[in-house]
Amino acid sequence: METSTPSARRHVLSRVLQNHLSTDEVEGQLLTMLFAGYETTAAALGFAWYALAQNPEIQQAFHEELDAVLGDDPPTHADITDLELIQxxxxxxxxxxxPVHTIPRQTTRDVDVDGYQIPADTQVHLPLLAIHRDERFYDDPSTFRPNRWTGDFEDTLPDYAFIPFGGGRRTCIGREFATLEATLVLATIGQHWTLEWMGEEAVSIEPEMTMKTKDGLPMQLRPR
Structure with missing residues (x-):
């Protein structure tokens, strides 16, 4: 692939190829960019609009914060700290x-977990969906309550009770970017649109590689 022209150097693939990576390494980098940088954020935003549409009072407060903080200006990185409700x-x-509802790991030795014997070379999965909805950590865990995250609530949680980006040494390196991206996109759309849920029943989730819904997300956009 020709990468000498300025326009070519702006392509992501061209930038990756300039690092003289092997074919397997290039494929791995591109898969990471598409999966971690696009698929997961898109899934989170879809569920965010669903939750807002199902909770009109919260959606109203969401729009009021946008109007108060941004007015008619597009959101920028500098506005993030003031968009407290959106965060x-x-x-x-x-x-x-x-979006990543399970974290796979491979055991390197035999492990005893509370009496359960897991042999070496076994793939195990950490079920984030179950952890994040555990009543030991969250009051009324099946209810969408953004204001539970006020004050020092997150600091009171046990380690690994909230790990949407994983934990430990293998925490997702894109955490800060993904959070920023999702917040700015949600704010940008919310400045101009209100979304209304058009489904006949509550959404039914279907965990695949990322969190999905069984019947899509039928929504109607209404200009504000």
Whole structure:
């Protein structure tokens, strides 16, 4: 692939190829960009609009915060700290509908977990959906309540009770970017549109590679 022209150097694939990676490494980098940088954020935003449409009072407060903080100006990185409710909304979405709903690991030795014997070379999965909706950690865990994330609530949670981006040394390196991206996109759309849920029943989730819905997300956009 020709990468000498300025326009070519702007392509993501061209930038990756300039690092002289192997074919397997290039494929791995591109898969990471598409999966982690697009698919997961899109899933989180879809569920955010569903939750807002199902909770009109919260959606109204969401729009009021946008109007108060942004007016007619597009949101920027500098506005993030002032968009407090939107940050809580996205945090609550990551709790209730974590786009990456399971974290796979491979055991390197025999492990005893509370009496359960797991042999070496066994793939195990950490079920984020179950953890994030555990009543030991969250009051009324099946209810969308962004304001639960006020004050020092997150600091009171046990380690690994909230891990939408994983934990430990393998925490997702795109955490800050993904959070920023989702917040700004939600704010940008919310400035101009209100979304109304058009489904006949509550959404039914279907965990695949990322969190999905069985019957899509039928929504109607209404200009504000």
């Amino acid at each position: 809580r909304i996205m945090t609550e979405i990551l709790r209730m509908y974590p």
